[in-house]
Amino acid sequence: MLVIDSTYPAADFNGRNGEAVRQVIVHYTASAFGPSLKTLTCGGVSSHYLLADPHDPGYRAAGYQELRVFRLVDEAHRAWHAGASHWAGRDNLNSRSIGIEIVNQARDDAGVFTFPAYGAQQIDVLIDLIRDIQGRYPAIGPTDILGHSDIAYWRKSDPGPRLPWRCLFEAGVGAWYEDVAKMAFQRRFDISLPPEVEVERAFQRYGYAPAKNRLGFQQRVRAFQMHFRPCDYSGWLDAQTCAILYALNEKYTGVAG
Template sequence: MYPIDSTTYRSKAFNRRVRFLVLHYTAANFQSSVNALARGDQVSAHYLIPSPTDPSYTRAGFDKTRIFSLVDENERAWHSGSSAWGVRTGLNDTAIGIELVNQASVSNGQFNFPDYHPEQIAALVQVCQDILQRYPDITPTHVLGHSDISIGRKSDPGAAFPWQQLHEAGIGAWYDDTVKAQYQAQFTRQMPTQAELLEKLRTYGYSVPAQPDARSVQSLLRAFQLHFRPANYRGVADAETAAILFALVQRYNA
């Protein structure tokens, strides 16, 4: 047997697999989520965070919130599917995925986004802070929702997800209120063109089609609004949406 020398010479020319943190809801109760993510062979995630008030969680024998590790972080979990951000596609290759049990639903095109339990968010903050400490390539703009990377296909983690709260805990991106107000005053008088909005979305990281049509533009704006302006996510361009977008690009892409 020939020895493997892993100490004499060590290369600096490498990087880490993990560059993104993608957050999801399960759109199902705890038991159904476990069946899909841990017992099925179609989808998976690295972590699952239950709601402590979910009856199926208590029936499973748990009485306190815990974080379930389903797939080792160095392995490729199947949570993002067809996805893109910036120049990267197929984000399962480079992402850690976290699923939160939340029974969001859609009926006749109308979405219902239930609130997340405070203990779920506290647990999420804990695990995200730990992940970000260990993976410095996950920048604020690389902490994303499934809806950000799968435009028109996904809506999770939904309009009830507290992105600003996470940002205040050092997780993910958010805009500066003063800069947003300055842009909003400007755009109330004169909106940017659609081409300018799409270029800013592309600069920030969203996957913008080479030849966008009305439907794809609406889907892009809806995804952006779900993350950064969840009070109104119809996918219609307005001064506030444009102001938030420009403020984000100024903060993170200047």
Template sequence: MTPILFNTYRSVQGFNKRVRFLILHYTALDFAGSIKALTGSGQVSAHYLAPDPSDPSYQQAGFKQMNLFNLVDENDRAWHAGASSWDGRSNLNDSSIGVEIVNLAREDKGGMVFPPYHPQQVEAVTELAQNILARYPDISPVNVLGHSDIAVGRKSDPGPMFPWLELHQAGVGAWPEAETQRKYTEQFQQQGLPGREKMLEAFKHYGYEVAAAGGDAGFTTLVRAFQMHFRAGDYRGALDVETAAILFALLERYWPKRLALIKL
């Protein structure tokens, strides 16, 4: 075989990492069900699983403390995102790391019930995310996402109980600056909300897929997905001043050149 010289010449700039996104999910199953679903013969997997240490099925499996489980090697493509899109990229399984968090979110009487996350889960997921971000610098704050962000209308995880602000304060993920948000709140209170076309332009510039959001139902679904991430106190999907101010504050912080393209 012809020798392969691995170290004689090395590219130092003309490449980047495969991983550009960190996607967070809930399992909607207990630990035992999550392990079965994520390691069995089904068409779903994730790179990591964060159990709930208070889950009886976790304790019955012999675990007494918080652990994180690596189910798929980071170099491999886990099947966690499904049909997905963010900022013009699709099939995000190709370019993401997926973290599943055990949480018994469920549908009840036609609506979703979202239980809180265990504090030890949040701490563990935060530490894991910090480690991942340190190793994959192409994962920008706006590319730390929930499944509901990349599969609008199809998914709701990790849901409105997930503490995105707490993660941001630990250096993980995006969040609007309070002063900038107040500025847009005052502007929209005085001038009125931007029209739907402007809002769709803003959502698209931030990263959301808006192709299906032209009608009333689609627009409500899009707004709801955004609110579950950034305004969890009210995620009914109704556009209001607070929601619009958060979106434009995010654009000003992370995408100022894109914001300049929107003529308010």
């Protein structure tokens, strides 16, 4: 059951400048409930929603038992969660998105990432929350349910490879490829990968920002893999990754590649 709590308003947010809501951006907090709440309400950054972890000792110490979603910024306002970002030809996604922060203590130790699993209750509530949001904003399509790393791949890794995007898709939230199409493309790409310029167009067609250099290309591949091939997110382009990208484009844009 979706329980929304408005006890803790964020300090920093502003107007949407006339922009309509078009995306939902999912983040992890990289800290426990207490520090996450402080970060998101005391200035500098904010998010529309904070999804707690019911097993977090600090959450229970605060007197909560059932899993709640905390509304920190009203959806009518612009929260400061996306930062420098890009999707589908548009920059500055703060103005056109709703941010959801999930309490998850992922870590980055000098470039070595640790991604803890999300709890089953968290995923169930996340699905309910996104469905609830989509009911108010019908312009949000399947390819508009995104991770922070999708829209800012050059600097972000959240929500990481442990968010079960396929489970969300099977519950009616977000995008996923068709296995038959992916297998057909992979048979083709096992023989020869498409030219890199064609792959670049395919990434941009799906929504990703252009890659400025070789490092950026690999960072974008890594972000894509964390979303759609989480068993291996090395950042190296291979036949399976290309096949998934082309299958997604065929399904959602009508143009393979």
